Structure formats: C-alpha cells, structure tokens
Amino acid sequence: MANFKTHIGWGAVIGVTMIVLALLYSFISGWVEIFMIFGAILVGSFLPDMDMDDGVPFQILFGFLSIGVAGSIFYQLYSDGQRDVLTLFLITGAIFIGLRFVVGEIFMRFTDHRGIWHSIPAAIFMGLVSMQIMRRISPSENDEWCVYVGIAIMIGYLGHLILDEIYASVNLSGHSLLPKRSLGSALKIYSRSKIATGIVYGGIVYLLFS
Numbered sequence: 291m292a293n294f295k296t297h298i299g300w301g302a303v304i305g306v307t308m309i310v311l312a313l314l315y316s317f318i319s320g321w322v323e324i325f326m327i328f329g330a331i332l333v334g335s336f337l338p339d340m341d342m343d344d345g346v347p348f349q350i351l352f353g354f355l356s357i358g359v360a361g362s363i364f365y366q367l368y369s370d371g372q373r374d375v376l377t378l379f380l381i382t383g384a385i386f387i388g389l390r391f392v393v394g395e396i397f398m399r400f401t402d403h404r405g406i407w408h409s410i411p412a413a414i415f416m417g418l419v420s421m422q423i424m425r426r427i428s429p430s431e432n433d434e435w436c437v438y439v440g441i442a443i444m445i446g447y448l449g450h451l452i453l454d455e456i457y458a459s460v461n462l463s464g465h466s467l468l469p470k471r472s473l474g475s476a477l478k479i480y481s482r483s484k485i486a487t488g489i490v491y492g493g494i495v496y497l498l499f500s
C-alpha cells in the first residue's frame with residue numbers, strides 16, 4: 291500500500307488538477323477558495339489512513355481535534371468570566387486528555403486498518419461530515435461553498451482509495467506483477483464488521499436528511 295508521503299504527493303496532483311478544472315468551468319474564482327479546495331483535497335487524501343493506529347494521520351486528526359475542542363472550551367470559560375487559573379487548566383487539560391487518549395484509544399480499538407474507513411461509503415460519510423462542519427464554522431451564508439468543500443474532501447478520499455488499489459495490484463518496485471492480497475480491500479462498499487458498516491450507512495442517511 292501507498293505510504294503517507296505518496297498519498298500527500300498524489301493528493302497535491304489531484305488538488306491542482308481539480309482547481310484547474312474548477313477555474314476553467316468557473317466554479318471558483320478567489321484565492322481563498324483555491325486554497326480551501328486544495329487543502330480539503332489534501333486532507334481527504336490522507337484521512338482514510340487514520341485507522342492506522344499511531345500513524346501520522348491518526349496523530350494529526352486526534353491532535354487537532356483535541357487541541358481544537360479544548361481550546362474552544364478554554365475560550366468559552368474565559369469569556370464567561372472564569373479567571374481561576376487552576377480551574378481553567380484542569381478543565382481544559384481533562385478535556386484534551388479525554389479526547390486524545392480515551393476517545394483516541396477507543397477509536398483505535400474499534401477500527402481495523404483497511405476496515406470501514408477504507409471504503410466508498412466512508413468517503414461519502416466524511417464528505418457529508420465536512421459539509422456540516424463548514425456550515426457551522428463558515429461565516430458566509432453561501433451553502434454552495436460548503437458543498438464544494440465536502441466534495442473536495444470526498445475526491446481526495448476516493449483518490450486515496452484508488453491509489454491503495456493501484457499499489458495493491460502492481461508491485462511498483464518492479465519485482466512482481468502478481469496482485470497482493472490487499473487487492474480489492476480499499477474500494478469496497480462494506481467491511482467485515484456489520485456494526486461499523488451499519489454505523490457509516492446510518493450516518494450517511496442521518497446527514498443527508500438532517
């Protein structure tokens with residue numbers, strides 16, 4: 291399978307291609323939009339490997355998630371008038387540790403590498419989740435824009451799955467062209483775990499109708 295660097299490299303290639311196409315067809319125009327779409331495709335292109343316990347994508351995702359949530363709780367408490375240093379640090383510290391290590395550990399236990407996160411429904415699910423996050427944090431009322439970012443995440447994500455398949459079917463070091471055993475394990479529509487598959491499909495339905 292392809293490694294982190296390869297995924298980021300191909301993510302950048304897909305990102306540039308998509309931006310050129312989007313500019314040609316006048317979907318986007320400004321620099322901010324170009325950077326956002328490019329960034330979303332890059333994020334999408336490493337996101338599936340977050341199921342590799344202790345891998346770089348897992349560290350990035352859970353690192354940012356726990357710092358982001360703990361930081362916003364700190365800000366909320368501070369602007370509500372909380373000035374006790376010990377309380378501020380204890381609460382935000384506990385939230386950070388809880389997310390990074392407790393929730394992170396649970397996530398690791400329940401995800402198999404190349405399980406449900408390496409599947410087409412997971413790409414759709416993460417695209418829809420990104421649309422919802424964008425709707426919450428985006429200052430503008432431009433809904434179309436949130437949809438574009440969600441689609442960019444989905445494109446990066448699918449690019450990752452296709453790249454994993456290519457690496458599984460061809461041994462790029464040139465020794466053998468026999469398919470590896472991991473062939474067909476990235477571009478699938480369900481995983482061995484019925485519960486994980488059910489949660490992702492349930493999530494898609496919920497996000498589509500919420």
Ligand SMILES: [Zn+2]
Binds near residue numbers: 454
């Ligand atoms: Zn992968």
